[in-house]
Amino acid sequence: MSFYSDQANQFIQLAQNIQTRITNAGSSMDDATRSSLDDQRDGLLEQANKMILADIQAALGQLNLDQPRLAACTANLNNAVKTVQTFNQIVAIGEAGLNLVTACVSANPGAIITALSGAEKAVASALGKSNVVTMPPPTDANDADAGTITTLAASAASKPTQE
Numbered sequence: 001m002s003f004y005s006d007q008a009n010q011f012i013q014l015a016q017n018i019q020t021r022i023t024n025a026g027s028s029m030d031d032a033t034r035s036s037l038d039d040q041r042d043g044l045l046e047q048a049n050k051m052i053l054a055d056i057q058a059a060l061g062q063l064n065l066d067q068p069r070l071a072a073c074t075a076n077l078n079n080a081v082k083t084v085q086t087f088n089q090i091v092a093i094g095e096a097g098l099n100l101v102t103a104c105v106s107a108n109p110g111a112i113i114t115a116l117s118g119a120e121k122a123v124a125s126a127l128g129k130s131n132v133v134t135m136p137p138p139t140d141a142n143d144a145d146a147g148t149i150t151t152l153a154a155s156a157a158s159k160p161t162q163e
Contacts, residue, residue, distance in 0.1 A: 004051045004054060004055050005055045005105065008048040008049075008051035008055070009048075011044045011045070011047055011048035012044070012045065012048045015041045015042075015045045015048070018041040018044070019041055022037050022038070052105070055105065056105055069116065073100070073120055073123075074100070076120070077093055077097045077119055077123060080093045080123045080126050083126075083127060084126045089125075092122045092125065093122050096115070096121075096122035096123070097119065099118055100112075100115040100116060100119045102115070103116075
């Protein structure tokens with residue numbers, strides 16, 4: 001984990017400590033103090049979220065991943081949660097989303113590809129395969145690099161079109 005993620009975790013801990021103080025004080029805390037502490041807590045959480053987001057973006061920017069696939073998968077996860085009806089499906093999609101976020105934060109290409117596949121399978125299971133964007137197979141099955149991050153990132157689905 002990077003320095004910024006470590007710092008963000010410390011901000012989150014501070015925000016939790018402030019919330020604990022607010023909760024423990026209950027009605028004995030005056031409104032001005034409560035408001036000030038609420039603002040501090042919210043500021044810490046906002047800054048932590050910005051730092052974590054910047055870390056994730058930097059990690060993904062350094063990897064050769066199929067970013068359109070990642071974006072499509074994330075959109076599919078969000079849409080699936082709105083569409084599915086059963087609790088088990090919602091839990092499976094939520095778990096897949098959490099695994100994907102955790103893998104992205106780790107900046108481990110293998111973990112990201114595994115989590116991406118897991119998320120696509122969870123959405124496919126919940127919604128049916130016709131609603132899911134998936135990665136095409138490598139073009140040359142005999143290629144020694146088939147299935148590697150570089151090959152996946154260079155797939156036809158992620159190549160920009162020339163106008």
